[in-house]
Amino acid sequence: MLRGAPAGGPADFQTVRESNLGLVLRTVRERAPCSRAEVAAATRLTKATVSSLVADLIAHGLVREIGAAPARRVGRPGVMLALDERRIAAVGLEVNVDYLTVVAVDLAERELLARHVPFDAGAAGPQAAAERLAALAGATAADPLLADRTLLGVSVAVPGLIDSPAGVVTDAPNLRWRGFPLRDRLRELLGAAGLTGMPLLVDNDANLGAVAEYRSGHLAHTLDLVYLTGEVGIGAGVLVEGRPLRGSTGYGGEIGHIPLARDPLCGCGRRGCLEALAGIHAIVRRAVPDLVPAGPITGERVAAAVAATVRRAEDGDPGVRRALAEAGEWLGRGVATLVNLLNPQAVLLGGYFVPLAPWLLPPCAAQLDAHVIAPERGGCRVEASRLGLTAAARGGAAALVDALDTGRLPLPAPRPG
Amino acid sequence: MLRGAPAGGPADFQTVRESNLGLVLRTVRERAPCSRAEVAAATRLTKATVSSLVADLIAHGLVREIGAAPARRVGRPGVMLALDERRIAAVGLEVNVDYLTVVAVDLAERELLARHVPFDAGAAGPQAAAERLAALAGATAADPLLADRTLLGVSVAVPGLIDSPAGVVTDAPNLRWRGFPLRDRLRELLGAAGLTGMPLLVDNDANLGAVAEYRSGHLAHTLDLVYLTGEVGIGAGVLVEGRPLRGSTGYGGEIGHIPLARDPLCGCGRRGCLEALAGIHAIVRRAVPDLVPAGPITGERVAAAVAATVRRAEDGDPGVRRALAEAGEWLGRGVATLVNLLNPQAVLLGGYFVPLAPWLLPPCAAQLDAHVIAPERGGCRVEASRLGLTAAARGGAAALVDALDTGRLPLPAPRPG
DNA sequence: CCACTTAGTTCAGTAACCAAACTAATTGCG
DNA sequence: CGCAATTAGTTTGGTTACTGAACTAAGTGG
Incomplete structure (x- = not known):
């Protein structure tokens, strides 16, 4: 399938090449x-075409x-190819309630650099946060750990409802940001910092967590998977056939407020939401009431209460x-x-659910x-994520590499060398 | 996007052309x-390319x-183009518990023919049913109402779990069929009847109902929609960006047994399933208990009880x-x-829900x-289907036309004329 | 050293796109 | 009426990127 062209648009030679x-x-x-010959056999392209494409790559x-x-028994030995993991880097940023994260990965999605900086995104507001993010991206691009690498793009994970296109x-809500054109603002700021014309991607933390699991989690290459964020809210990042399910207005995967019971009252004003029954606040309030004030x-x-709970x-x-x-039972019902609705191959629990997963x-x-009506749960595994705190940032960087992999990103500028 | 090639396969000129x-x-x-010029402007293809493509079509x-x-104010008037609805037909079959349906549509998806024949698919078994379906398809192809038309393909809607690929x-379960290779069997039977090399499509009634709504329902062209079957069970046909969500093992859209309450006992042995609360059996048992035996x-x-309920x-x-x-409240919770999870633009109620929809x-x-957490329900409309009893059969025929539209079906043989 | 095998490149052929020039058909105006 | 202006559609030449076949390259085994 030609994945380079905009959906439904005209196809031409460039599309084929990409x-x-x-x-x-x-x-x-x-x-x-x-070897090239092996690639030709695997892709059903001819050797000539593969040679040409490989030369480009x-x-x-x-x-x-x-x-x-x-050397094999007979014949000329092939020249082995591998990803060139020395030239490219992708940067993933993540906004959280009280800190920012930056991760850079190479083409093989190995981590080159990861940093957390304290930052009160709610108090500072989106404009100041965008400035801080741009500075962080600029510093990362200039970091010696990324020396001589071409930047593939920059992605930002934000906890909330995102119009990603x-x-x-x-x-x-947790940041108290509304209607902020983050990509356009970042484009200006990065342009001023010399990082001009950079592909920029903004998405929510759940979707990018799912991408991180799909590309580098312990169940990588699972095309239909769900990543559940266990932060203050519960959100689902859903991948259907490897692509994020966003929904018609961006509200796909809002599992936190599905109604499961008549009680208790949820922070959203409804009753019996999953989040009110199995959200991290509900868990620590029931598990360690002595440590959690009303x-x-x-x-x-919350972090302290979770640690105490563990x-x-x-x-x-x-x-x-x-x-x-x-809480585990209610989570299970959710x-x-x-x-039942999505029949995924795996559900990965993230965030605060990870340390609590054994119970x-x-x-x-x-x-x-x-x-679940499907026999054997439809083959679905439910496990704790093993990606740690940088899941969403890594997922953003991975999404850029994925875009390159699927011909949706222009090749980075060729090197004169 | 090039949709003709197998996902991830190599792209070439033919792919571009398709x-x-x-x-x-x-x-x-x-x-x-x-006119051709208008098509060129709309597609961003050149006039030359459009002329060539139109000649092919x-x-x-x-x-x-x-x-x-x-004629406009100035300039040469264009030659107007339209679908040629005289040459092509697509046939949709549907298996139900006590009857078979066949529908034929033209390229504009207008109904050419629709028939119901009584048939006890459970008692007869899948082999006899396949023979009857093949005979029905053969008779339809030979029907004078389809004179001089090339058959695009034949689709079959079956209520149950289908491995569509x-x-x-x-x-x-309602037919008591398990593991029956319907497409292969139909290919043999249709081959014997002279309908050889015909594209054959098998899918479940919910998915094809959703396709019918997408292509010719009163909310047609809605890319993200859900069709709820209201037969003995409740099933959801889900379209995400215009494509059916099947799930990793074919169990996508199984909404009938999502847990909503602690009671009552469901036919599946679980408790509090949506189907036990808002399925048609539950509805008529509560609404007209005097007419429904234990x-x-x-x-x-059931049909009689629904009529009495109305x-x-x-x-x-x-x-x-x-x-x-x-029942409406429980349905609403489901x-x-x-x-919340899928954020569709519309949910259409089908089957027995249609006559009961006003209440x-x-x-x-x-x-x-x-x-629903999204403001204004995320713009989602909930309405009764207006497609009637042939929804799934029509959806099957429509799915064949959709495959042609999206370059996934080879063009039918050219006419010498 | 030569037959054999496999890897990779070169080259001619082809399909299908694009851009631009051209022909065609119509209106409006002098 | 005739010609400029405008829009529709075709023709032509050029480009891109694929394919298949022939070719060169580099190894093993007898």
Whole structure:
């Protein structure tokens, strides 16, 4: 499938070339080290075409020759190809309530650099945050760890509702941002910093978490998967056939407020939402009530309460274990609903769910077995994410590499060398 | 986007041509009557390319010239193009518990022919059903109403779990069919009947109902929509960006057994499933208990009970109204869940929900407003389908036309004329 | 050293696009 | 009426990027 052209638009030679460049790049990624002949056999392109495409990829610093193949019984040995992981970098930024994250990866999606900086995005406001993000991206691009690399693009993960095609933060309640044209603002700021004409991608943390799992999680290459954020809210990043399900107005994957019961009251004003039953606030309020005051609680306090919950659960505190079992059951009912509708191959739990997973997963799995209509849950696995705190930032960087892989991104400028 | 090639496969000139033929065909469908120049402007192809593509489409009997345009102020008037609805037919078959349906449509998806024949698919078994379906398709192809038309393909809608790419009926509990290779069997039978090399498509009734709504329902061209079957079970056909969401093992859209409450017991052995709360059995058992015996009930009996429910509701029977209001509320909670996860532009109710819609929809809409997190329900409309009993069969025929439109089907043989 | 095998390149052929020039048909104006 | 202006559609030449076949390159085995 030609994936380079805008959906439904006219196809021409350039589209074909981009599509096939992506195909060869993906093939080299999967099978490296491999020869041109092997790529030709795998893609059903002719050897001549593959040679031409590979020459292009080498000129653009995406593929390199890594020497002769180990000689076989007979015949000329091929020249082995691999991703050229020395020339390219993709930068992923992430906005959180109290810090910013930046991650840079190479073409093989290995981490080159990762940093967290404290930043109160709610208090500072979107304009100041955009300036800080642009500065962070600029410093990253200039970092010695990225020396001599061409930047593929910059992505930003924002917790909230994003109009990703437009690059606008429609509504991020936790940051108190509304209707902020983040991509346009970043384009100006990065242009002023000399990073001009850079592909810029804005998406929400759940979608990019899902992309991170798809490209480099422990269940990578799973085309239909769901990533559940376990932050203050619960959001689902859904990948259908490898592509994010955004919904018609960007509200796809809003699992946090699906109605599961008659009670209790949720922060959104409704009753019985998944978030009110299995959100991190609900969990710590039930598990460690002595450490959590009534009323709103800060991110730090939540982190501390989660840590305490883990400690007490490890110590076998029956009240804590009961609270976690109950939350796990409600989570399971919510996930069962999602699995019935979407039939994914995997559901990955992220955020605060990760440290609590040992106690949440067993009751969650039991509810899944009980409520999913497909036999064997339709083959769906439910597991904790292993990507850690940088999942969304990494997912953003990975999304840029994915765009290159699928012919949706122009090749970076060729090197004179 | 080039949609003709197998996903991820190599692209070549033929792929480009197929893609652009589809693009021009879609453009003519949308804007007819329109000139070549207008098509060129709309598609951003050059006039020369459009002329060449249109010549191909005319040769294959898909487009025709319908005379000069009304003259404008200045300039040569264009030759108007329109779909050639005289040459092509697509056949959609549908298997139900107690009857088979066949529908044939032309390229404009206007109905050429529609027939229902009584048939007990459960008692007869899949092999006999396949023979009957093949005979029905053969008779339809030979029908004078389809004289001189080239058959685009034959589709079959089956209520149950379908492996559509393989053309296998994995599990159709209401028919008691399991693991039946319907497409292969039909290919043999149709080959014997002289209909050889015909594209054959097998899918479930919910997905094809959704396609029917997308292509010819009253909300046609809605890219993200959900069609809810209201037969013995409740199934959802989900279209995401115009394509069916099948899930990783074919169990996508299984909304009937999402857990909404602790009670009552569902036919599947679980508790509180949507189907047990708002399925047609549950509705008539509560609305007209005097007409419905305990234990299993037949299709005819359900139809009669629904008709009685409608009559009494029209007469203002408070018990019936209360039962429908309650079912509508549960349906609304189920649909709200679906809308939160998928954010579609529309949800269409089909099957037995249609006659009951006047009483089900208001409480359903109220629950939607109460439980969907997106403002204004994310713009989602909830309405009764207006397609009637042939929705799935029409959807199958429409799916074949859609495949042609999107370059996924080879052009039918050109006419010597 | 030569037959054999496999890798990769070169080259002619072809398909299908584009741009520009051209022909065609119509209106409006002097 | 005849010619400029305008728009429709075709023709022509050029370009791109694929294919297939012939060719060169580099190895093994007898």
